[in-house]
Amino acid sequence: MDDHTTESRSLKIVRSFNxxxxxxxxxxxxxxxxxxxxxxxxxxxxxxxxxxx
Numbered sequence: 001m002d003d004h005t006t007e008s009r010s011l012k013i014v015r016s017f018n019x020x021x022x023x024x025x026x027x028x029x030x031x032x033x034x035x036x037x038x039x040x041x042x043x044x045x046x047x048x049x050x051x052x053x
Contacts, residue, residue, distance in 0.1 A: 017024050026033045031044040 027037065028034065029046060029048060031046065034044055035042065
């Protein structure tokens with residue numbers, strides 16, 4: 001095992017949408033709304049708690 005530190009990596013994507021914030025929030029937090037953007041067999045596991053996964 002070597003002494004190299006593991007670098008933390010992140011990715012930030014910023015998008016602007018011409019829609020009400022409530023609609024965008026639903027699109028990212030409600031599986032039935034998310035399904036519009038994904039395939040029918042995509043499974044969603046959403047944990048909206050602070051620190052959630």
